[in-house]
Amino acid sequence: MSFSTYTPRPTRFLPLAGALAALLLSAGCTDLNAPIESEYTPDNFLTTPEQFIAASGPVYSQMRGEVAKAYWNLQELSTDEAVIVARNGNYYDGARYQQLSLHTWNPQNEFVRAAWDWGFSGISTCNRTLALFQNTADGDFKTQFTAELRTMRALYYYQMMDLYGNIPLVPEFGSTEQPTNATRQQVFAYIESELKAALPNLSATVSAQTYGRPTQSTAQALLAKLYLNAEVYIGQPRYTEAITACNAIIKGRKHSLAANYMDVFAVENGPQVAEIIFAVPFDANLAQGNMMSRFALHQQMRDKFGLLFTPSNASLTWPEFYALYKEPTDTRNQQWLAGKQYLSDGRTPVLIATTKKGLDSRYTGADGNAAISYHLELSDRLTFRDGAKFDVGNDELGKAQGTRNIKYYPDKSSTSRDQGNDLVLFRYADVLLMKAEAILRGGQDPDGATAKDLVNQIRTRAQVPALTTVDLSSLFEERSREMAWEGWRRNDLIRFGKWESVWGQGMKTNADTYRRIYPIPTTELTLNGQLKQNPGY
Secondary structure, eight states: OOGGGOTTSHHHHTTHHHHHHHHHHHSOTTOTTOOOOOSOOTTTSSOSHHHHHHHHHHHHHHHHHHTTTHHHIIIIITSSSOEEOBBTTBTOGGGHHHHHHHTOOOTTOHHHHHHHHHHHHHHHHHHHHHHHHHTSOOSHHHHHHHHHHHHHHHHHHHHHHHHHSSOBOOOOTTOOOOOOBOOHHHHHHHHHHHHHHHGGGSOOOOSTTTTTSOOHHHHHHHHHHHHHTHHHHHSOOOHHHHHHHHHHHHHHTSOOOOSSGGGGGSTTOSTTOTTEEEEEOOBTTTBOOOOHHHHHSOTTHHHHTTOSSOOOOOEEBOHHHHTTOOOTTOGGGGGEEOEEOBOTTSSSBOEEEEEHHHHOTTOOSTTTTOEEEEEOEEBSSOOOSBGGGTBOOSSHHHHTBSBEEOSSOOOTTOSSSOOOOOEEEEEHHHHHHHHHHHHHTTOOOTTOOOHHHHHHHHHHHTTOOOOSOOOHHHHHHHHHHHHTTSSOHHHHHHHTTOTTSOBTTTTBOOOOGGGGSOOOOHHHHHHOTTOOOOTTO
16 A cells, blocks of 8 residues: 555654654543643644644554454454464463353453453543644634544444443543443433534545545444444434435445455555545554454465465354355455465465374374375364364364455565555445345335345345345345454344354353443453443453
8 A cells, every 4th residue: 555645644643643642642541631731832733734634643543553453353253253263272372362252251351451441542532632622723624623533532432332331431631530331322322412413524525635534424334333233232223314324325425336345455455445434544564453464374375475474373264154155156255265275376286394293293103204295275164172272283284274364465565464454444335234234124215225236236246146035134144244354243243133142163152141242341440440340240
């Protein structure tokens, strides 16, 4: 990607962000009163778009912090889409990954804490930056950038409310009050009101200049997601409102399906991809944090993809989920690595020089040290040698266990494990699927669209036959194939009543309904005695 092109990148935050970033990001989510000091006066502070962009910088850099790590882990490793296995002890890490897969996490889980700290630090950063904006003269720049920050704050709140339920509404900057739990209904209402208030002042333009910052399309997509899940969040159906929000995007004609599914997530994705509504910009050198390829690829994939780093071979998918990809012509199959592996020419086999014992450490023959050449074959099954630890072994057969996702295509220009693909949070295909689902659930569309026609737009792009009928079951399968590994699986499973199901080759059996939300981290309860733990924990 061309890093210098995009507005909300670190180099564009300077020089003002250099002074502000350390200040705004130094305080944790519980420190609501960090002082704001700068050399700027009312005569020279925040008068140009570049200065407002610079002042907003920490809000966006904070989003990069855990959105592709702890947040993604809570939304995906807790589902049937993704799993991290141990390999002769490697990646066991105190069972923190297995706790997510088995639904046995507790308030001390590292990812539960890291995602909370990340989200509420983002909210506090928004609050402190908005306080800076209050000291500037009124004008179009201030109005638009204030609306963008309010939308970003609403996004952080949405992510936290979705994960933790009864979260605190953090007081505005300057308050000495310790926040207490709000109900999910109260947080829902706050997010809705903030987005509606910000919407008219957000940019209606979708371009390289607005890329990575919230536009009117972003706010509508977030409203659609809020309303689609309203029955889960507040016990009230809001499907017609979800359709209205989707229609605003569809009729706006600023977004459309990309011709090539994989282009949406490519290393060079960016503002030229009309399907992207809102993405978190990453760069392998200057805006790090996206390590999808690092975890998903077998070490021998280094040569296949021409990589300058060695992958970690950790993240897989459960066999039952991969089995949803039934059509051989489905272009979405390109996001998966399975079966015998070949180099980029598609003909030269990926060969591993090893021994019979190196291939399978359980081999007991006298010729265990005999040299062999193993054609790498990624199994679509997972065979645990130690089920309690999800351990598949670390010999060549163990390393080859599991299907891998490469939706965020490996970045061969990166010299580290970070990659340059921007992480897509909202895109047009999801809008079409959300509208289809809202119609099936009883929402009213003034345009008279059908769920079948909306879903078949997705299937046409995927080069699979059109469906003759669509119900919630078939729509759920289509969402599964289309949205894999994009951070929405937990959200979908809960909404479709599948969160308590058995999956993972029968490994996940926990049906505790209180685990539809995560616990408030123990560290946060210790820091703030006003907070109450979520029920069940």
